[in-house]
Amino acid sequence: MEKLVLIGFGTVGxxxxxxxxxxxxxxxxxxxxxxxLVAVCDSLKGSVLNxxxxxxxxxxxxxxxxxxxxxxxxGKNGLNALxxxxxxxxxxxxxxxxxxxxxxxxATTHIKNALDKGMDVVTTNKxxxxxxxxxxxxxxxxxxxxxxxxxxxxxxxxxxxxxxxxMAGCEIKEIKGILNGTTNFILTKMEEGLxxxxxxxxxxxxxxxxxxxxxxxxxxxxxxxxxxxxxxxFGARVKPDPKKLECIGIxxxxxxxxxxxxxxxxxxxxxxKVWKEKGKVKVKVSPELLELSDPLSSVMGSTNALSFxxxxxxxxxxxGPGAGRKETGYAMLNDFILIHKNRR
Ligand code: HSE
Numbered sequence: 643m644e645k646l647v648l649i650g651f652g653t654v655g656x657x658x659x660x661x662x663x664x665x666x667x668x669x670x671x672x673x674x675x676x677x678x679l680v681a682v683c684d685s686l687k688g689s690v691l692n693x694x695x696x697x698x699x700x701x702x703x704x705x706x707x708x709x710x711x712x713x714x715x716x717g718k719n720g721l722n723a724l725x726x727x728x729x730x731x732x733x734x735x736x737x738x739x740x741x742x743x744x745x746x747x748x749a750t751t752h753i754k755n756a757l758d759k760g761m762d763v764v765t766t767n768k769x770x771x772x773x774x775x776x777x778x779x780x781x782x783x784x785x786x787x788x789x790x791x792x793x794x795x796x797x798x799x800x801x802x803x804x805x806x807x808x809m810a811g812c813e814i815k816e817i818k819g820i821l822n823g824t825t826n827f828i829l830t831k832m833e834e835g836l837x838x839x840x841x842x843x844x845x846x847x848x849x850x851x852x853x854x855x856x857x858x859x860x861x862x863x864x865x866x867x868x869x870x871x872x873x874x875x876f877g878a879r880v881k882p883d884p885k886k887l888e889c890i891g892i893x894x895x896x897x898x899x900x901x902x903x904x905x906x907x908x909x910x911x912x913x914x915k916v917w918k919e920k921g922k923v924k925v926k927v928s929p930e931l932l933e934l935s936d937p938l939s940s941v942m943g944s945t946n947a948l949s950f951x952x953x954x955x956x957x958x959x960x961x962g963p964g965a966g967r968k969e970t971g972y973a974m975l976n977d978f979i980l981i982h983k984n985r986r
Pocket of ligand 1: 794821822823824825850851852858863964965966
């Protein structure tokens, strides 16, 4: 029986718990995966811990009704994240607190403490993987625990599990694509006639945009994902500092530019790239004017896409969701299944 600890219970955490509720029977039947939720902790929504298990549906309903978990019955309330990690007898900790790309805290401390405590860890939080991948993966190895982070890039669309499994024998030379749902959504809606502000507001309402949308529109979120790819796939040690790396967002693109491009049979896309040049790993985020015949130019809305240029299969492109409640929650679910499979 897996015992789950959820740290961070915003959009992604709730999306994940919804899937856990919906798929309980499916996961048991298909993977022999059985689980209970032992703790939920969120800096705004409160916390509850019961090592015998919490009613998952009741927790979801409670929070959706706007009630604070500090008043949830059947458990110990009011513990902070570190106390929750300390007191919970969890097997897997799921970290989905807000992304802080400058310091990656408090998420990095949550992950370290959970690994130290002997839990496997799943995170969708970009900060810790963009900034401290090497340290965290080494810690996990030392502790003989698993750290998975599929949801940090392209939400639940498989990137890391694809590279680790289906493309394990391919030498990756370049990775390039659309890595930010909000900006791709804004560019799409602007082409349909909406203003930048209207499009951004919808992206925020749909839960794609970061808490501070600057992170999306200035390219920082895409840069964080590019750095994650650089560090995890290319073994680099780059930090997503937009002042030191080439990073241009979409704020300078006007509606007129978009229409003019369309007339010329072209389309703007915010492209993130990581590649090797003379033995060095390079990263870049910037708008590119693509021909409509380019496969990336037909990727619309909040959808993301990534091409892996490699020696064995030339180019493999994946297209899929890169943001969203269920879509990112699914990344956690898939990581969870893979951790469970690994136990056998
Ligand atoms: N704000 C991000 C995006 C969320 O729009 O892609 C997923 O990382």
